[in-house]
Amino acid sequence: MSSAQGTSQPFTDLLRLKPGPVDLTAIETNAAPGYDGDKKSGKADLWAIGEELFDLQQRLFAGKDDGQRSVLLVLQGMDTSGKGGTLKHTVGLVDPQGVKITSFKAPTKEELAHDFLWRIRKGVPGPGMLGVFDRSHYEDVLIVRVRELAPHDEIERRYAAINDFEQELVDSGVTLVKCMLHISPDEQKARLLDRLADPTKHWKYNPGDVDERERWGQYRAAYEIALERNNTEHAPWHVIPADKKWYRNLAIGSLLLETLRRLDPQWPTADFDVEAEKKRLTDEAPIS
Amino acid sequence: MSSAQGTSQPFTDLLRLKPGPVDLTAIETNAAPGYDGDKKSGKADLWAIGEELFDLQQRLFAGKDDGQRSVLLVLQGMDTSGKGGTLKHTVGLVDPQGVKITSFKAPTKEELAHDFLWRIRKGVPGPGMLGVFDRSHYEDVLIVRVRELAPHDEIERRYAAINDFEQELVDSGVTLVKCMLHISPDEQKARLLDRLADPTKHWKYNPGDVDERERWGQYRAAYEIALERNNTEHAPWHVIPADKKWYRNLAIGSLLLETLRRLDPQWPTADFDVEAEKKRLTDEAPIS
Numbered sequence A, B: 001m002s003s004a005q006g007t008s009q010p011f012t013d014l015l016r017l018k019p020g021p022v023d024l025t026a027i028e029t030n031a032a033p034g035y036d037g038d039k040k041s042g043k044a045d046l047w048a049i050g051e052e053l054f055d056l057q058q059r060l061f062a063g064k065d066d067g068q069r070s071v072l073l074v075l076q077g078m079d080t081s082g083k084g085g086t087l088k089h090t091v092g093l094v095d096p097q098g099v100k101i102t103s104f105k106a107p108t109k110e111e112l113a114h115d116f117l118w119r120i121r122k123g124v125p126g127p128g129m130l131g132v133f134d135r136s137h138y139e140d141v142l143i144v145r146v147r148e149l150a151p152h153d154e155i156e157r158r159y160a161a162i163n164d165f166e167q168e169l170v171d172s173g174v175t176l177v178k179c180m181l182h183i184s185p186d187e188q189k190a191r192l193l194d195r196l197a198d199p200t201k202h203w204k205y206n207p208g209d210v211d212e213r214e215r216w217g218q219y220r221a222a223y224e225i226a227l228e229r230n231n232t233e234h235a236p237w238h239v240i241p242a243d244k245k246w247y248r249n250l251a252i253g254s255l256l257l258e259t260l261r262r263l264d265p266q267w268p269t270a271d272f273d274v275e276a277e278k279k280r281l282t283d284e285a286p287i288s
Helices: A010-015 A039-062 A083-089 A137-141 A152-171 A185-197 A199-204 A207-213 A216-229 A245-263 A274-282 B010-015 B039-062 B083-089 B137-141 B152-171 B185-197 B199-204 B207-213 B216-229 B245-263 B274-282
Strands: A070-077 A099-103 A130-134 A174-182 A237-241 B070-077 B099-103 B130-134 B174-182 B237-241
Touching: A010 A237, A010 A245, A039 A245, A039 B199, A070 A083, A070 A137, A070 A245, A083 A130, A083 A174, A083 A245, A137 A152, A137 A216, A152 A174, A152 A216, A174 A245, A185 A199, A185 A207, A185 B274, A199 B039, A207 B274, A237 A245, A274 B185, A274 B207, B010 B237, B010 B245, B039 B245, B070 B083, B070 B137, B070 B245, B083 B130, B083 B174, B083 B245, B137 B152, B137 B216, B152 B174, B152 B216, B174 B245, B185 B199, B185 B207, B237 B245
Parallel strands: A070 A130, A070 A174, A099 A130, A174 A237, B070 B130, B070 B174, B099 B130, B174 B237
Antiparallel strands: none
């Protein structure tokens, strides 16, 4: 796969949202930009980048005590768009020790009593970690906007607050990879019906999801506003065509890979005398 | 592999520590109890149980909103005994969404200002989760005992406090799988020298580990006391021969599998009208 070779970064280049107004209806949900293979080769190519992804993440993690940067993958999308599946198939490729996943549900009373970013800050990955947000602070300008769960002025204030927050993250060593999983309403319907048809998937089905689905146009508008206003140089958005699950996984796995390649984490150098330590071990008194 | 078939639980039966005084020198570190295959077949057999392990963990996770139990894997062992490797090779087989890993380092000043279990409680997995402790509250009766980091009376008090705490966990829905990774001093020496020989492993090497190594006998004694006093019916200890990395992984993967089989988590039943939801979706007005 050309995308996994050398230092080219086709997925980043193709999926990064251009600055300016956003029209999600103009972005195909069923496409596979930058990839001309099929489902079978897409799965094989994702598997094939696993080794490099693992190695780069190990290098990242190795620097955790040396002020290493961290990576934060932000996953947003309508219900069934595949946030959980992405976690399993891409984040599942790396060492679980270096991963910190935070799933944001409806805020608790305690969380609501604080600024909207209060609970988000707790999920920010420490040095060397790969953090993942399954939903995020963007809910506070998405469902909150559609459902009018906060005053209009407060919601309007949040876009700039998010840009400031993300700048603060970047300055403190966090590299963001923001991904909007873009599916069509037809694909969502098929996935919801699939969940209903299979008793082992009933737990994933929530009738409330259909209530939100009925406001699809409002959600799209809310996404377009956030995608435009929070598409900064320091923390750009990527829109991932997500009707094809295998492409979604390959694209996000590749974005992570390209991000880690850019960071180019190096194995830390020893802060101790390697030869002296070898000698200490080989010369030691018997231990039992 | 016989161990992965049917409802037998050979690893649990063989590795669970019998009640009474513990003599670690009498437990082989290089053995492979319950398994007569070699390294190659051991790796293949671990891989082979991956699918059932994944399925059972999905069932566990599916019940997270229905008061499901959780599983807490506690990993203890001397440096290089393979806590990180176990995480990668066994916990890495399941869905990262349902995993919560907590690594306990030397306590911070804030942590030291609280009871020793204060920081531990924050790592306890919620319903449906597979939690992992990479080191644990046992450090508070191991290094703390060897290094005399707390008054003798306080340390003596902790064994009963741990039993009470673990009983409280079990009563609140947490099933513990406590594993002591048992390696020989020679194997540790080989692994430390291996880390020194490879610059990509220098970050894993800490000269302080050798200081602890020099107190091997004291650590063994401290382990034996904890293994005896905290080997309860509700939270038994398992001693895992860990000189063979592949056996360690196979054994712990199998212990997790056998634990999940005993819990036998069932897919939650729908708390909504499945047919009504199907109808609602198929009859809906066009959405775009």
